[in-house]
Amino acid sequence: MKRNEFIKISGLAGISLAIFPQFSFNNFSEEFTRNQLIGKGNPDIVGDSYTSKMHKTAKEAFLKMKAAAAKENINIEVVSAYRSFQRQKEIFEGKYKKFTSEGLSPDKAIQKIKEYSTIPGTSRHHWGTDIDIIDANAPRPSNVLMPENFHGTGPFCKLKTWLNENATKFDFYEVYTDNGIRKGFKYEPWHFSYAPVSIPMLKAYKEKIDVKKMLSEEKILGNEHFSEAFVSKYVKENILDINPKLLS
Structure with a gap:
């Protein structure tokens, strides 16, 4: 290819990405298996702990974002990253046992769990693209993942302001936004997703x-209460009612 032709094509590609930033997201070429999509194994996950395991390209982007924040004296700490199916199952079933032992009916226990926790096999954390983050340089409250910690006089306000201004520069987007008409999971100002991988993974998940x-095959505790109507609503509200910028 002649140099002037290459420059012309490269320029057009750059313009396309500037106008349509999600163009590159939807061209992520990897094919995803069922096990990858439901958290039962992913060869692209790197790291050695639940706070460091991420999809390899998401981790590269995260480290760049962390370095940029450090220049503003913000120490981004991951408190949760990749979460396997088994780990999510332990979380879900632990809460289910707790709430039902306290007197809640199975249906009400499930409703309470899904305010903030996903049913195993449906978590975005299964993909290694999503992270829960705080500022390690700020005072640490006993329960770090509370919305009030990121607003007003909360310890992570500086982090939240920085993320609002800079996270998308590294292709990270808040998932469960503070939107009065959004249904599903409650507002999570700590939860960000690496769009170039999570968008095609969500598309593959839907397909x-x-x-x-x-859910029936995996024999999750309480699954007999996952009716067709419940699952349909859960998919619509909890899986798909997210930041529109993370939808394909």
Whole structure:
């Protein structure tokens, strides 16, 4: 290819990405397996702990974002990253046992759990693209993942302001936004997703995973209460009612 032709094509590509920033997201070429999508193994996950394991390209972007924040004396700490199916199952079933032992009916226990926690096999954390983050340089409250910690006089306000201004420069987007008309999970100002990988993974999830069938096959505690109507609503509100910038 002649140099002037290359420059012309490169310039057009750059303009396309500037006008349509999600163009590159939807061209992520990897094929995703069922196990990858539901948290049962992913060869692209790197790291050695639940706070360091991420999809390899998400981790590269995160480290760049962390370095940029450090220049503003913000120490981004990951408190949760990749979460396997088994780990999510332990979380869900632990809460289910706790709430039902306290007197809640199974249906009400499940409703309470899904205010903030996903049903195993449906968590975005299964993909290694999503992280829960705080500022390690700020005073640490006993419960770090509370919305009030990121607003008003909360310890992570500086981090939240910085993320509002800079996270998208590294392709990270808040998932469960503070939107009065959004349903599903409650507002999570700490939860960010690496869009170039999570967008195609969500697309693959919608195409490949029959959620009702998967939940039945995996024998999750309480799954007999996952009716067709419940699952349909859960998919619509909890899986798909997210920041529109993270939808394909």
